[in-house]
Amino acid sequence: MAERAIDEIDMKIISELSRDSNISHTELASLCGITRQTVASRIKNLEREGVIKNFRAVIDYTKIGFGAFFLLFLKLDVTDQKLTREFINKLKDDPNVLMDVSITGEWDVMLLLAFHDVREYETYINEMRIRMGPILKDTKSHVILNFYKSLDDYVPR
Secondary structure, three states, X not given: OOOOOOOHHHHHHHHHHHHOOOOOHHHHHHHHOOOHHHHHXXXXXXXXXXXOOXXXXXXXXXXXXXXXXXXXXXXXXXXXXXXXXXXXXXXXXXXXXXXXXXXXXXXXXXXXXXXXXXXXXXXXXXXXHHHXXXXXXXXXXXXXXXXXXXXXXXXXX
């Protein structure tokens, strides 16, 4: 079955929900110039089609004790695909990993990491080097000084 085109009203709904996922259907209807029932139906369709994956809280990590953030670039020995997959799968369950992405260029993987302090990060990276052994060819770290915009701040238009 062909994918349904996302129209201007769908984009308005998506945009408003990305700003505030708790917005009421009534308020969304008013903003979009449609009925509350139409809003509910469109949201249900967007969920069914996988456009809207879920609704969640946006967390201020500093308020729960995370004060040190890092970008960690990894160069992997990808000749052993099984070990590479196992490593990537472990990242998904790592509580310090806020985001992991495959990238092009000199590095293979980029991680956005959160820690309570720099010492905790130092321990983490040293343990990672030992745990990964020869699959980890190189690392490069950057301390994040400030977040000006994050994925949570992105509003599609």
